[in-house]
Every structure is written in C-alpha cells, then in structure tokens.
Amino acid sequence: MILGLTLARISAMRKLHITELNRKSSSEFHTTTKWQVRIILDNVRSLHNIGSVFRTADAFLCESIALCGICATPPNREIHKSALGAENTVNWSYYNKVEDAVNQSVADGFAVWAVEQTDQSISLDALNEKPRKLALVFGNEVQGVSDAVLPLVQGAIEIPQFGTKHSFNISVCAGIVLYRLYLIDVSR
Numbered sequence: 037m038i039l040g041l042t043l044a045r046i047s048a049m050r051k052l053h054i055t056e057l058n059r060k061s062s063s064e065f066h067t068t069t070k071w072q073v074r075i076i077l078d079n080v081r082s083l084h085n086i087g088s089v090f091r092t093a094d095a096f097l098c099e100s101i102a103l104c105g106i107c108a109t110p111p112n113r114e115i116h117k118s119a120l121g122a123e124n125t126v127n128w129s130y131y132n133k134v135e136d137a138v139n140q141s142v143a144d145g146f147a148v149w150a151v152e153q154t155d156q157s158i159s160l161d162a163l164n165e166k167p168r169k170l171a172l173v174f175g176n177e178v179q180g181v182s183d184a185v186l187p188l189v190q191g192a193i194e195i196p197q198f199g200t201k202h203s204f205n206i207s208v209c210a211g212i213v214l215y216r217l218y219l220i221d222v223s224r
Contacts, residue, residue, distance in 0.1 A: 039109070042209045049055065050097060053219065060126050062079075062121075062124065063139035065094070065097075065125045068097060068124065068202060069097075069106075070098065070099040070100075071096055071097045071098055071099065071135060071218075071221075072099055072146075072168055072169040073096070073098045073099060073170050073171075073214065073217065074098065074100050074101070074102065074141055074144075074146055074169075074170070074171040074172070075089060075093055075098055075100070075101045075102070075172055075174065075210065076098045076101075076102040076104060076105055076113065076134065076137045076138065076141065076171055076172065076174070077089060077101065077102065077103050077172065077174055077206075078105065078134040078173055078175045078176060078181055078182050078185060079104060079106045079107065079109050079134065079175070079176040079179070080103075080106075080107050080174065080175075080176060080177065080206055081106055081107075081110050081176065081177060082115035082206075082213060083112060083115050083117075083118075084114065084115075084117065084118045084207075085118075085205065085206045085207045086103065086107060086108060086115050086118075086119075087114070087115040087116065087117060087118030087119035087122075087123065087209055087212050088118045088119070088121075088207030088210075089101065089174070089206070090110075090115065090118075090119040090122040090123045090126050090128075090212050091112035091118060091119050091122040091216075092207065092211050092214060093122065093126045093210075094119075094122035094125050094126050096215075097125065098214070098215050099127070100108070100126065100127040100129065101126055101128040101129075102128070102129050102130075102131055102134075102140075102141070102171075102179070103128060103130045103131070103201065104120050104130070104131045104132070104133065104134035104136075104137050105131075105132065105133070106176075107130070107133055108129070109128070109130050110123035110124070110128070111123070113202065115203065117179070118207075125211065134173070134182055134184075134185055135151075135182075135184055135185060135188060138171070138173065138185055138188045138189065139188070141171035142188075144169075145169050146167075146169045146170060146171040147167035147169065147170050147171070147190050148170075148171040148172075148173065148177070148188065148189045148190055149170065149171070149172055149173070149189055149190060149191045149192060149193055150172075150173045150181045150185060150186060150189045150191075150192040150193075151172055151174050151175070151181070151192070151193055151194070151195075151209060151213055152173075152175060152180050152181040152186070152192050153163075153180075153192075153194045153202070153203075154186065154192045156191075156192060157191075157192035157193055157194040157208060158193050158194070159193070159194060159195075159196050160193050160194065160195045160196065160212070160213060160216050161196055161216075163193060163216065163217075163220065164220065165220060166217050166220050166221065172210075172213060172214075173185055173189065174206050174209060174210055175206070177205070178202075179208055193213065195209060195212055195213065
C-alpha cells in the first residue's frame with residue numbers, strides 16, 4: 037500500500053480536467069478575501085523567479101507582493117512566462133528601496149520576517165505559529181536579504197537543508213515557506 041491506496045486504485049487514476057479544478061476567475065480572485073501574507077522581493081534579478089513567486093502567491097491567495105530594487109515589474113513578457121497571468125491577479129507594488137517596503141508593511145500592521153540564514157534564524161520545521169498578518173522578505177539569488185533589512189525585521193526563518201548546497205532557488209524557497217505557514221494556519 038502506498039499512502040493508504042492500493043496499486044489497483046492508482047492504476048485507475050486520471051488527471052482532472054481544467055473544468056473540474058474549480059479555479060477562481062480573475063474577477064472572483066480580486067473580490068476574494070486574501071490570506072494576510074505579503075511577499076517582499078529584495079532585489080530578485082531573475083524574471084522567471086519573479087513570475088514563479090507571482091504564481092505561488094496567486095495559488096495561496098497572498099495579500100500582495102512588493103517588488104524592490106532591481107526587480108522587474110509587470111507587464112513583462114519574461115515574468116508572464118512563469119506567472120501565467122498571476123501578475124494580473126496578485127496585487128503588487130514597486131519600491132526603489134526594500135527598506136521602504138518593510139517600513140510600509142510595519143505601518144500596515146504586518147510583522148516582518150526575513151527568510152534568511154542568520155545567527156538568530158529559526159528553523160522552518162520548528163515554527164509552530166505565525167502572526168495573523170505577516171510579511172516575508174525573500175532576498176537576491178546571490179546576496180540574500182540585504183544587510184540593511186535585517187535590523188528592521190522582527191525575526192528570521194530558514195529552511196533546513198542537508199546536502200552540499202546552502203540555499204534554495206528563491207521561487208522554490210517561497211513555495212516551501214508559504215506551504216509550511218499555510219499548514220500552521222489550517223492547524224489552528
């Protein structure tokens with residue numbers, strides 16, 4: 037048995053048709069209550085990463101994305117390639133300085149956490165609760181979260197890793213962190 041299913045059951049499996057997925061339309065998405073999680077992208081250079089984060093934010097009904105510094109902004113064909121239209125559903129804003137996005141999030145009542153390996157970060161698997169309103173700062177693909185941001189955040193979380201690499205791709209990281217936070221919220 038695999039996850040409680042017999043092999044006979046698995047062999048009868050079929051993919052769902054798009055009409056069976058019950059996805060929201062763009063207009064329904066805009067009027068739906070959002071999960072109070074804001075994503076702050078700190079100088080993310082890859083347009084494919086930005087697009088992937090838009091797509092993940094759409095899937096989790098995140099409140100918004102703040103694009104900062106060198107981040108490209110929609111409309112952009114390269115962002116669209118991985119966002120697949122999520123850049124048109126997820127609310128976003130642009131800030132020249134990531135510090136301004138962090139300060140605005142605090143002013144809007146969000147706790148702000150960096151997703152970064154620091155001397156005080158908490159392992160994501162040890163996290164058992166989250167603030168009701170949370171902004172997450174994801175850093176540049178090479179430099180990580182800007183040093184200027186660390187004094188402004190309330191905490192840092194990191195994903196446990198066991199191989200030879202010391203980081204995840206930012207779009208993979210966002211998916212892992214958001215899913216863990218989602219599991220924390222639904223377990224309440």
